[in-house]
Amino acid sequence: MRIMFAALAASALIPTALPAQDAPGTPAGAEALALLTKGIAFRTVEGQGQVPAYAAYLKQQLVSAGFADADVSFVAMGDTGYLTARYPGRDRKARPTVVLGHMDVVQADPKDWTRDPFTPVIEGGYVFGRGSLDNKAGVSMVVATLMKLKREKWVPQRDLVLVLTGDEETTMKTTKAAAAAFKGAGLVLNADAGGGALGEDGRPIAYGLQAAEKVYGDWHLTITDPGGHSSRPGPRNAIASLAAAITRIAAYRFAPQQNEITKASLAGTAAGIAGPLGAAMKAFAADPGDTAAADLISADPRYVGQIRTTCVPTMFNGGHAPNALPQRAMANVNCRIFPGTPRAAIEKTLVELVADPTITVELFDNGTIEAGASPLDPRVMTAVKAAAAKRAPGLQVLPLQEPGATDSMHFRALGIPSFGVGGVFMKPGDIFAHGLNERVPVATFDPGIVWWEGLLKALG
Ligand SMILES: [Zn+2]
Structure with missing residues (x-):
């Protein structure tokens, strides 16, 4: 619970x-x-x-x-x-x-x-x-x-x-x-x-x-590379490529969304919150197209998940020796998806943001399902x-x-x-x-x- x-x-x-x-x-x-x-x-x-x-x-x-x-x-x-x-x-x-x-x-x-x-x-x-x-x-x-x-x-x-x-x-x-x-x-x-x-x-x-x-989803992002001696770097580096990809994901904002439940809860919660945040909740409940209100609510970690899907990197590892070019890097991106949006649509967005065909993007099955x-x-x-x-x-x-x-x-x-x-x-x-x-x-x-x-x- x-x-x-x-x-x-x-x-x-x-x-x-x-x-x-x-x-x-x-x-x-x-x-x-x-x-x-x-x-x-x-x-x-x-x-x-x-x-x-x-x-x-x-x-x-x-x-x-x-x-x-x-x-x-x-x-x-x-x-x-x-x-x-x-x-x-x-x-x-x-x-x-x-x-x-x-x-x-x-x-x-x-x-x-x-x-x-x-x-x-x-x-x-x-x-x-x-x-x-x-x-x-x-x-x-x-x-x-x-x-x-x-x-x-x-x-x-x-x-x-x-x-x-x-x-x-x-x-x-x-x-x-x-x-x-x-x-x-x-x-x-x-x-x-x-x-x-x-x-x-x-x-x-x-x-x-x-x-x-919210619907739960973990995606594993993986990149592999032949590696080599760190004194002879080439144009490509697995860790740097993956870091750039997850930086793009972290910076991305999914479009604001609303359903009858979040509309009612934001309107009800707004009544008890003074100042700009309460006003933004009230405005967003009335008009989910109000982007200024959406931006203000999204700045508060307690409420950002109420108005949009969020995807954040939660794990990162890569490399195998301090003096070797990395052969492998992996990241976990954790998404909390607004109900009604298919995971496949989220995955499509992640692949577009990664924009690198050498990085695989794979949904990790932990038993949670779409509802x-x-x-x-x-x-x-x-x-x-x-x-x-x-x-x-x-x-x-x-x-x-x-x-x-x-x-x-x-x-x-x-x-x-x-x-x-x-x-x-x-x-x-x-x-x-x-x-x-x-x-x-x-x-x-x-x-x-x-x-x-x-x-x-x-x-x-
Ligand atoms: Zn419980």
């Missing part, structure tokens, strides 16, 4: 901060917290083989709340896999709604952490531990909500299917398989994206609904706005296009509308997903259950 909270970081100046909470006040909130603290102890990093054990624990919890044993399955794939739990609806033929999350976590080295990353610690109103935020908080809230609804004998209109993947942070092979297994789904609600921003006083200031992601934006579904917008209003009256809902990628990519690629609608609300400065001392506020669990209950009842 890569919540784009930067766009939501407006300031709210209300003098009295809410007190820190060390225990949820509702049974379902307490259940979600217990699921999280137990869940953190499963070391579900790549290669540890702990995803099946965590999935077995979650299955046991779901079955204890009334899910039929046959409706909860784990599909093993190597030392990981994905869990599915079907919650049958009244209309068994209607396209199911998938509720998505992931069980794996990013690696964490205990040496670097203040507290052991796989021992849950509750302190000062936060739960600390690897995965506490990404994505075990979301998984725990969704599972606790489903357990509550099952115990209350609620029946959805259509089938709800909980899908928890096992390698979102690495190869997404389980995601690809799960998406293929549920290609008939009508809608995906992803707990691993989207979320609410809290002001410094602890009160909600905005909610971001993730409806699109478009999800058109903003009025039913989803209405349900999220209602959930946001329940969280805080008048709370602004902003559609977001994330710079990174989540499991939604594989569902969007199959044409299934996917929305990141996670129920975690926290201060932007508290987000340490993928980093050290990852944490989540305890106070997010009670309202998180209300959040998911509202969404599932509206969209199930």
